Every structure is written in structure tokens, then in C-alpha cells.
Amino acid sequence: MADLMDSAKKGIEQVLSKSDRKKYEEARAKFEEQRNGADELDGRKFITVSGLPIKDLYTPDDVAGKDFVEEVGFPGQYPYTRGVHTDMYRKRLWTQRLFSGMGNARQTNKRYHFLLSQGQMGLSVAFDLPTLMGYDSDHAFAKGEVGKCGVAVDSLKDMEIVFDGIDLGKISTSMTINAPAAIILAMYIAVGEKKGVPSEQLTGTLQNDILKEFIAQKEWVFPPLPHMRLIVDTIEYGTYHMPRWNTISISGYHIREAGATAVQELAYTLANGFAYIEAAMARGLDVDQFAPRLSLFFNSHLDFFEEIAKYRAARRIWARRLKEKYKAKNPRSWLMRFHTQTAGVSLTAQQPENNIVRVGWQAMAAALGGTQSLHTNSMDETLALPSEKAALIALRTQQLVALESGVTNTIDPLAGSYFVESLTDQMEEETEKIFNEIEQLGGVLAGIDKGYFQREIAKSAYAYQKQVEKGERIVVGVNKYVMDDKVDIPLLEIDDSVETEQCEALRQLRQARDNAKVDSTLAELKAACKDESKNLMPYLVECSKAYVTLGEMVDVMREVFGEYQEPPMF
Amino acid sequence: MDKIRVLLAKPGLDGHDRGIKVIAAALRDAGMEVIYTGLRQTPDKIVSAAIQEDAQFIGMSILSGAHMTLFPAVAKLLKEKGAENIHLFGGGIVPDQDAAKLEEIGVGRIFTPGATTEEIVTYIRDTARDLPEETL
Numbered sequence: 001m002a003d004l005m006d007s008a009k010k011g012i013e014q015v016l017s018k019s020d021r022k023k024y025e026e027a028r029a030k031f032e033e034q035r036n037g038a039d040e041l042d043g044r045k046f047i048t049v050s051g052l053p054i055k056d057l058y059t060p061d062d063v064a065g066k067d068f069v070e071e072v073g074f075p076g077q078y079p080y081t082r083g084v085h086t087d088m089y090r091k092r093l094w095t096q097r098l099f100s101g102m103g104n105a106r107q108t109n110k111r112y113h114f115l116l117s118q119g120q121m122g123l124s125v126a127f128d129l130p131t132l133m134g135y136d137s138d139h140a141f142a143k144g145e146v147g148k149c150g151v152a153v154d155s156l157k158d159m160e161i162v163f164d165g166i167d168l169g170k171i172s173t174s175m176t177i178n179a180p181a182a183i184i185l186a187m188y189i190a191v192g193e194k195k196g197v198p199s200e201q202l203t204g205t206l207q208n209d210i211l212k213e214f215i216a217q218k219e220w221v222f223p224p225l226p227h228m229r230l231i232v233d234t235i236e237y238g239t240y241h242m243p244r245w246n247t248i249s250i251s252g253y254h255i256r257e258a259g260a261t262a263v264q265e266l267a268y269t270l271a272n273g274f275a276y277i278e279a280a281m282a283r284g285l286d287v288d289q290f291a292p293r294l295s296l297f298f299n300s301h302l303d304f305f306e307e308i309a310k311y312r313a314a315r316r317i318w319a320r321r322l323k324e325k326y327k328a329k330n331p332r333s334w335l336m337r338f339h340t341q342t343a344g345v346s347l348t349a350q351q352p353e354n355n356i357v358r359v360g361w362q363a364m365a366a367a368l369g370g371t372q373s374l375h376t377n378s379m380d381e382t383l384a385l386p387s388e389k390a391a392l393i394a395l396r397t398q399q400l401v402a403l404e405s406g407v408t409n410t411i412d413p414l415a416g417s418y419f420v421e422s423l424t425d426q427m428e429e430e431t432e433k434i435f436n437e438i439e440q441l442g443g444v445l446a447g448i449d450k451g452y453f454q455r456e457i458a459k460s461a462y463a464y465q466k467q468v469e470k471g472e473r474i475v476v477g478v479n480k481y482v483m484d485d486k487v488d489i490p491l492l493e494i495d496d497s498v499e500t501e502q503c504e505a506l507r508q509l510r511q512a513r514d515n516a517k518v519d520s521t522l523a524e525l526k527a528a529c530k531d532e533s534k535n536l537m538p539y540l541v542e543c544s545k546a547y548v549t550l551g552e553m554v555d556v557m558r559e560v561f562g563e564y565q566e567p568p569m570f
Numbered sequence: 571m572d573k574i575r576v577l578l579a580k581p582g583l584d585g586h587d588r589g590i591k592v593i594a595a596a597l598r599d600a601g602m603e604v605i606y607t608g609l610r611q612t613p614d615k616i617v618s619a620a621i622q623e624d625a626q627f628i629g630m631s632i633l634s635g636a637h638m639t640l641f642p643a644v645a646k647l648l649k650e651k652g653a654e655n656i657h658l659f660g661g662g663i664v665p666d667q668d669a670a671k672l673e674e675i676g677v678g679r680i681f682t683p684g685a686t687t688e689e690i691v692t693y694i695r696d697t698a699r700d701l702p703e704e705t706l
Binding site: 129130132133135141142143144145148149213217218219257258259345348349350382383384385457458461462465468469475477478486487491494565566567568569570 | 582583584585586587588590591592594595596598604606607608609610634635636638639640663665666682683684686687688
């Protein structure tokens with residue numbers, strides 16, 4: 001055993017006997033003499049989807065000197081390169097969770113019941129743009145957008161309908177909401193209470209990641225600092241009242257979709273995570289109190305091995321920082337649990353059925369990368385919100401990967417691959433370089449202020465588009481094997497009557513509720529906003545219970561916090 | 571001939587600006603003058619900005635499904651302000667049948683996923699040639 005560990009530690013030089021080493025060198029010399037060494041074939045470059053050059057062959061030399069015990073190790077053990085759990089999918093599969101929401105609360109509730117009846121294990125709520133931006137459905141800015149890219153939620157009333165007939169004590173819910181995340185969490189707590197499920201028993205995840213909004217998805221309301229306060233409020237509240245709830249999902253997904261490379265996605269996301277940790281510690285929380293409830297969220301893009309390497313590197317970097325820099329002592333603080341979504345941006349409007357196949361291998365990369373939950377995109381998402389059939393195929397795709405492909409039989413099956421280990425190391429090294437750049441700029445908030453992230457991402461997006469247009473990168477159906485096809489798959493349409501009905505329901509709500517209570521809870525919220533020492537969560541819960549609308553709460557907060565405007569740049 | 575002036579805008583609440591930024595960079599590299607308004611512009615602000623900036627084109631990017639509200643709103647304002655000479659076109663997640671309806675009310679081409687920057691550059695140059703004298 002000692003010999004084995006020794007050889008694992010010191011790499012190829014010690015693994016091979018002298019005579020084997022000679023044979024190896026001869027074979028390698030022969031290969032090098034015979035290889036063609038080209039870096040492209042018919043103009044298509046051998047680069048990852050992020051532009052990293054890939055060699056024709058990886059050998060033990062690429063991992064020479066690598067310390068397998070320290071860097072790769074075992075699943076469920078520091079630094080968790082091989083996975084956060086000891087038994088991984090042999091004990092429990094990832095949570096199959098499709099991001100969905102459309103039209104009004106009733107339509108969305110119907111889709112949830114359908115997906116749950118088909119084996120989905122958890123819910124994931126997609127809200128419409130007015131909700132994401134903190135406007136009620138009857139606001140002038142909401143015109144034409146109500147229910148269009150998710151469900152419209154104006155008040156607790158809508159939340160009650162969204163979760164009608166669903167046991168929130170058993171089903172976990174992920175909610176993709178950021179600027180008004182604290183309000184939606186408050187509404188969820190209120191729904192739970194009405195159903196007899198106290199906040200202590202609620203399970204799920206709130207996205208609640210505003211830094212990536214400033215960097216990539218651009219759905220903010222207030223300036224960065226009040227937003228950071230709200231996030232720390234939810235982390236603090238969760239720490240004391242919601243022990244099973246992930247208070248934040250630190251997201252690389254949107255950063256990647258906006259055009260970032262895999263390395264940029266990894267670096268920016270983890271840097272954001274560290275910024276939240278530092279903000280919560282500055283509030284006086286102990287890192288081990290809240291770090292175990294932090295979760296991450298990554299994209300699964302087209303380049304199979306690059307994505308797998310990204311997830312493996314992410315776990316290792318996270319564990320090391322948490323232990324070494326933030327001095328977390330609880331091993332649960334070190335392990336990076338994450339959700340994955342296949343890359344929406346990789347889907348094509350042309351020959352949309354091809355997307356089913358793309359999503360298939362993206363889902364497999366997430367599984368081989370050790371994800372804790374997964375959303376698989378529907379083939380029709382470049383055209384509309386998913387139809388029921390397209391969503392079902394997407395759900396089946398991950399069920400096929402989980403149950404038929406065999407990739408879940410063993411843990412981290414690609415460990416020890418010269419290529420994958422070498423790419424994992426490369427991801428880590430490149431990420432550290434970007435961490436240094438961010439530090440030089442003065443941290444994440446300073447970087448946002450200077451437009452650093454926004455500019456770097458726009459540059460990467462433009463470079464990618466140019467590669468596609470030059471044919472250095474193939475997109476089947478777009479720049480190769482093009483067919484003059486008209487899309488003939490059935491698409492979901494959101495009727496404009498959704499907006500009319502939602503506005504009418506809102507009018508009735510405003511008449512029927514106890515408006516004195518609305519005024520008093522809003523006044524208390526406003527006073528609390530002005531007092532930095534107050535955690536806003538309890539005030540938001542009280543407002544929610546009084547059927548104060550999302551827009552009314554945001555208005556009051558906007559009066560105190562102000563609004564953010566991004567300087568336009570490209 | 572002076573540079574072609576294109577005002578690019580993202581109306582509505584959607585913040586997905588990858589597409590419009592790629593287009594902005596591509597038009598700039600093709601030698602055009604690009605004015606990017608940034609996010610969340612109301613139709614009113616877009617039309618006023620286009621007039622003020624002497625733009626010959628307004629390009630709008632909409633991915634949120636609100637295109638049948640926002641394109642007509644901008645087209646109507648252009649008429650009201652006597653600025654129909656400014657050519658309105660766009661891109662985003664827009665079904666073919668909606669693009670056809672928009673064409674009927676005077677909106678130009680709607681580019682959908684998979685369109686190349688070259689096609690868009692060519693479209694603008696070709697259209698510029700046919701624009702009335704006074705707008706150039």
C-alpha cells in the first residue's frame with residue numbers, strides 16, 4: 001500500500017520501471033514523428049467551446065508530479081475534487097428539476113402537477129419579467145410582458161395558487177428570483193405557514209444572487225450596496241430560521257449565457273461567492289454558521305470535457321478557499337454543492353430537434369461532473385417557452401442519463417484521465433489568474449463599477465460569434481448541414497388575456513384586503529429600511545401576510561434605497 | 571458618404587444584452603456609427619434619442635416575448651413625430667408569423683437566432699441605399 005501511495009503521489013517517473021520507461025519514451029518518440037500536428041481540420045479548430053487549445057494526445061507526462069492524494073483524493077473528502085458525497089449517485093441521484101413557469105399561477109400550477117406526476121423530484125419557479133424586476137402586473141412598464149417568460153406573481157394570493165395541492169414539507173422548491181428575492185422568500189414562508197409547514201421545515205433554494213445580475217443578466221432594482229444588505233439579511237435569517245433552505249444560489253449560468261468562457265464563468269462565480277461570504281462575515285456571522293447552506297449553479301455547455309473539468313476544479317478551489325482563507329472548520333462548509341442547467345445559448349432555432357441531442361450530452365457532462373440537481377432545456381426554447389411535450393422530453397433526457405447510460409454506477413469515472421486531470425488543473429490555474437485581476441481592481445463590486453466584467457464578457461461573446469461566422473466553429477444547422485426548413489414543432493403561446501385577467505385580479509385584491517394593515521406593515525418596512533441595523537426579512541413576511549403586493553414593497557424600498565442605472569457600453 | 575448612423579436599443583424589462591452588444595461591435599467594425607442606448611428604454615425615449623442623434627436606423631432587440639407590444643409602439647411614435655424616415659428593424663425571439671405582422675405595419679427585417687452579423691451589415695447597407703435623400 002505504501003508503494004502504491006508513493007507512486008500515486010510522484011507521478012510517471014516513479015510509476016514506470018526503467019525498462020518500461022524506455023519503451024514508453026520510444027513509443028512516444030514514434031508517435032511524435034508520425035503525428036500530423038495540425039491544429040485544425042477543414043478550418044475547424046481543435047479548441048474548446050471557450051477557445052482553449054486542446055492537444056492531440058494527453059499522456060502521463062501531462063500529470064507528471066501531480067499529487068493525487070492531495071489534489072484528487074476521494075469523494076466526500078477534502079478537497080472534494082471527486083464529489084461532495086461519499087457514495088454520490090449510488091446512494092441518491094441528483095434532483096431532477098425543470099425550471100418552469102408561464103402565464104398565470106393556475107397554468108403554472110397545472111404544469112407542476114404534470115411534471116411531478118412524471119417523476120420530477122423538485123420544483124423550480126420561473127417568474128415573468130415584471131415580477132423579476134419588482135413591478136406589479138398593472139404597472140406601465142409591465143405592459144406586454146405579463147406571464148410571457150414565466151409566471152406572474154403580484155402577491156401572496158398568486159403564490160397560494162402556484163403551490164396549490166403541493167406538500168411544501170416534502171417537495172423542495174427552487175426560485176429563480178434576484179432583485180426582489182427577499183420578498184418572494186417572504187411570500188414562500190407565508191404560503192408555508194398557511195399550509196401548516198413552518199419555515200424550519202421548508203426545503204429549497206432562493207437564487208438571490210445580485211452580483212451576477214450586475215455582471216450579466218442585468219435584472220436589478222437598487223444600487224449594489226442595498227442589494228448586498230438584502231442578501232446578507234436573507235442569509236442571516238436563513239441561518240436562524242430556515243436550517244434546510246439554501247439562501248443563495250451563486251450562479252455562473254447567466255454569466256456563461258451572456259458570453260463568458262468556461263474559465264470566466266468559474267472565476268467570476270466563485271469570486272462572487274467569496275464576496276457574499278465576506279459580506280456575511282462582516283455582519284458578524286461565523287462562516288460555519290452559514291457556509292453549509294450556500295449553493296452554486298453552473299452552466300453545462302457544449303464542450304463535454306471542459307465542463308466536467310470545470311465542475312471538478314470548482315469543488316477543489318471552493319474547498320481550499322473556505323478552509324484556508326475563511327478558516328471554516330466544519331467540513332460541510334468546505335463542500336461545494338451545485339445545480340446545473342444545460343446551456344440555453346447552445347440551442348439552435350434551426351432544426352430544433354437536434355437540441356434534444358445537445359441537451360443529452362450536456363446532461364451527461366453534469367452527471368459526470370457530480371451535480372446535485374439538474375435542469376435540462378427543452379428543444380423549443382429558442383422559439384418560445386417550452387411546450388408540455390418538449391418539457392417532458394427534456395425531463396426524460398435526464399432520466400435516461402441517470403438510469404440507462406451507466407454513468408451513475410461509479411463515482412467520478414473520469415478521474416485519472418490524463419486529459420481530464422490536466423484540464424481540471426488548467427481550469428484552476430486560469431481561474432486563480434482571474435482572481436488576481438479582480439483583486440487588483442479592488443474586488444467584485446469595484447470591478448462591476450468599472451465595467452470590467454461586462455466588458456470582458458462582451459468581448460468573449462463577440463469572439464465566439466466571429467469564430468462561428470468564420471467557420472472555425474461548427475454549429476450544425478446554422479453554418480453546416482443547413483436546411484431551408486421552416487420550424488414545424490408546436491409552440492406554446494401566452495395569450496394576452498393573461499395580462500388583462502392578472503390586472504383585474506390585482507384590482508379586486510386591492511379592494512378586498514385590509515388596507516389599514518397594508519399601510520401599517522408598509523410603514524414599518526420603510527422605517528426598517530432606513531435603519532441599517534434591522535434585518536428586513538420579518539418585515540417583508542408581515543407585508544406578505546397582509547397581501548401587500550410585490551410592487552408596493554419594492555416601491556417603498558426604492559424610495560429609501562434609490563435605483564441603479566448601468567452606463568451603456570459594448 | 572457619411573457614416574451610416576444606427577441607434578441600437580433594448581426596450582422593455584429584459585436585460586439579456588449579449589445579442590445587441592455583439593451586433594453593436596459588428597456594426598462598429600463594419601464602419602458604422604453606433605449609438606447604444608443601454609437597457610430598459612421606453613419607446614418614447616428610443617424615438618427621441620434616434621431623432622436627436624440623427625440616426626437613420628433603429629435596431630431593437632427583444633427576447634422576452636413583448637415584441638408585439640414594443641415594436642408597434644415605436645413604429646407609431648415614429649409616425650406621430652414625423653420620423654418615418656428612420657428605418658426600424660430588430661432581432662430576438664420572434665416567431666415568423668409575428669414578424670410578418672410587424673412587416674405589415676412598416677417594421678423592417680426581424681433577425682432571429684442563427685442570423686450572422688454579416689447578413690445584418692448587408693441588410694443595413696442595402697436599406698441605406700434605398701432610404702430617401704434627406705435622411706442620409
